[in-house]
Amino acid sequence: MSAMPVEIVRAHFDRELPRALECARTLGWEWSDDRESLTVRVGYTALDGERFILCGTFDDYKSKPPFLEFEDPDTGQLGTTHAYPKGHDSFFHSTGPCMCAPFSRKAYKNVHTGWRCEDWTTSTENNTHWAQFSTMAGMLSMIHTRLIHPAYYRGRMA
Amino acid sequence: METVEHSEPTHEVRPDKELSIFISSADEDQEFQFKRSTTVGEAIAVAVSTFKLDPNDAYDLTFPKKPHQKKPSEPLLPKDRTLGSFPEIKDGTQLILTARGGGV
Numbered sequence: 001m002s003a004m005p006v007e008i009v010r011a012h013f014d015r016e017l018p019r020a021l022e023c024a025r026t027l028g029w030e031w032s033d034d035r036e037s038l039t040v041r042v043g044y045t046a047l048d049g050e051r052f053i054l055c056g057t058f059d060d061y062k063s064k065p066p067f068l069e070f071e072d073p074d075t076g077q078l079g080t081t082h083a084y085p086k087g088h089d090s091f092f093h094s095t096g097p098c099m100c101a102p103f104s105r106k107a108y109k110n111v112h113t114g115w116r117c118e119d120w121t122t123s124t125e126n127n128t129h130w131a132q133f134s135t136m137a138g139m140l141s142m143i144h145t146r147l148i149h150p151a152y153y154r155g156r157m158a
Numbered sequence: 159m160e161t162v163e164h165s166e167p168t169h170e171v172r173p174d175k176e177l178s179i180f181i182s183s184a185d186e187d188q189e190f191q192f193k194r195s196t197t198v199g200e201a202i203a204v205a206v207s208t209f210k211l212d213p214n215d216a217y218d219l220t221f222p223k224k225p226h227q228k229k230p231s232e233p234l235l236p237k238d239r240t241l242g243s244f245p246e247i248k249d250g251t252q253l254i255l256t257a258r259g260g261g262v
Binding site: 019023026027028044045046047048049089091101125126127128129130132133135137138140141142144145146147148149150152 | 182184185211218220223228229231232233252257258260
């Protein structure tokens with residue numbers, strides 16, 4: 001059940017969508033969105049040419065972070081280890097698997113059960129100011145960075 | 159008979175001209191004036207401060223992806239390299255500021 005009126009959720013979604021689209025254009029992401037279902041689908045190309053597909057559901061945004069999940073480019077299955085990238089740290093976490101960050105709702109369920117969803121835009125977990133990754137463009141751009149930097153990217157999780 | 163004009167090579171030092179660079183963070187765009195001798199790291203520090211981003215995070219500058227590119231643009235490295243040493247960086251070039259964030 002939605003905690004926020006859908007009109008407010010949609011207003012947040014609509015306000016942040018244009019900047020995310022601008023990032024998609026400049027950084028070369030494949031992009032599709034659905035305002036009715038409050039979802040986005042982003043196709044990233046990693047440093048080695050591997051394709052990663054991120055599906056985001058923005059229901060209850062921004063009282064809660066979006067539910068972000070990778071889709072297997074070969075099978076279309078969501079949330080498999082093959083769908084996920086592997087990184088130099090625990091951001092792409094094998095438990096779940098999930099993205100281990102306050103902006104990822106799945107992380108609260110799988111890894112950080114002690115985190116409070118309500119704090120996601122002001123979190124300073126791990127000495128990171130997550131406020132700067134609390135917009136659609138901010139979080140999607142950070143994921144992009146993790147896929148294109150030779151110091152952070154290690155291929156597919158499995 | 160064809161004549162070829164020879165010009166003497168110039169040995170003058172190129173002036174440290176200012177470059178107008180457009181930097182885009184995830185949420186903002188801004189025009190900056192940098193000298194050709196400004197390093198990538200110095201440019202990042204100025205942009206991070208201007209955009210009021212967390213100075214303790216790790217940042218990089220990249221070029222926007224061109225339509226014909228199959229792979230994404232990689233970060234400009236090393237960070238002690240000057241902006242003027244990148245042939246692609248000219249007056250009016252757009253660069254993207256990317257942030258690493260933390261893994262928790």
